[in-house]
Amino acid sequence: xxxxxxxxxxxFAVVAAVFAFTLQMSTAIAxxxxxxxFIADVLGQLDQVKGQVVSLEGAIPQxxxxxxxxxxxRSISEVYLHxxxxxxxxxxxxxxxxxxxxxxxxDEKTRDVRTTDKAKIAEELNTAFDWTKSAIAKMxxxxxxxxxxxxxxxxxxxxVLITMLNHTHxxxxxxxxxxxxxxxxxxxxxxxxxxxxxxxxxx
Numbered sequence: 001x002x003x004x005x006x007x008x009x010x011x012f013a014v015v016a017a018v019f020a021f022t023l024q025m026s027t028a029i030a031x032x033x034x035x036x037x038f039i040a041d042v043l044g045q046l047d048q049v050k051g052q053v054v055s056l057e058g059a060i061p062q063x064x065x066x067x068x069x070x071x072x073x074r075s076i077s078e079v080y081l082h083x084x085x086x087x088x089x090x091x092x093x094x095x096x097x098x099x100x101x102x103x104x105x106x107d108e109k110t111r112d113v114r115t116t117d118k119a120k121i122a123e124e125l126n127t128a129f130d131w132t133k134s135a136i137a138k139m140x141x142x143x144x145x146x147x148x149x150x151x152x153x154x155x156x157x158x159x160v161l162i163t164m165l166n167h168t169h170x171x172x173x174x175x176x177x178x179x180x181x182x183x184x185x186x187x188x189x190x191x192x193x194x195x196x197x198x199x200x201x202x203x
Contacts, residue, residue, distance in 0.1 A: 038144060042161050043133055049168050050129040053083060055187045056175055057122055064182050065116045076178050078112040080121050083171045084128035085111055090164035093150050094157045095143075096135040136161065 057080050065077040074082060085105050088098035092105075105111060115121060144158040176186055185193070 037141065038158065039136060039139060039141070042136055042165065045165050046129060046133050046136075046168075049165070049172060050125075052186070052188060053080070053168070053172055053175070054122060054125055054129075056172070056179055056184075057118065057125060059184050059187050060118065060179060060182070061184075062118050064184075065118055065121075067178070067182060069178070069181065074112060075116075076175070076182075077116040077118075077121060079171055079175055079178065080125060081112055081114065083168060083175075084121075084124050086167050086171070087128045087132045087164065090160055090167065091132055091135055093148065094139075094160045094164075095146070095148065096132075096139075098135075099131065132164075 060076060066075050068075040068078075085100075088100050089102065089105050091098045092102055098105075139157075144156065144161070146157045148155060148157060148160065150160055150163075179186060
């Protein structure tokens with residue numbers, strides 16, 4: 001068996017293990033939560049993306065939090081603050097009444113630049129994710145079908161929650177690109193690479 005074949009088998013083994021772990025975690029979350037169906041799925045997704053966002057934020061050195069790829073776009077710290085604020089914005093749209101009103105949340109001149117301290121940002125992220133999860137967990141299936149107006153369009157609370165997840169994942173992807181540009185490997189990827197190294201046969 002050649003080296004290329006061994007590496008391919010190792011890669012597939014690691015990918016399969018990661019997929020199985022993710023599926024196991026999602027199942028465990030659903031079993032532990034009294035909710036089922038769509039709401040349970042949203043809560044599970046929030047848990048997963050929270051873990052990635054918070055761990056990646058923690059891996060970025062403090063001296064990189066002012067970094068931005070070009071003028072006119074958000075810096076590293078501003079993206080993380082926006083992720084937390086985004087959760088509140090979508091929660092307000094869904095009728096959940098977050099701790100902040102929309103006038104405050106949409107004031108980008110003050111909200112995005114309120115701090116660059118990574119410890120404070122981590123605290124805000126954890127608070128935003130935990131509050132959002134708690135609020136959504138109290139919703140009923142009937143709440144999901146309520147008709148609302150969102151950014152000038154008629155939609156449902158269900159669709160707002162889907163869009164909230166899309167928005168969070170979008171900025172997670174942006175944060176991954178920012179991290180890579182500064183030589184930071186996402187912690188979950190670093191763990192996968194470490195497992196691959198352990199499973200690669202020594203010469």
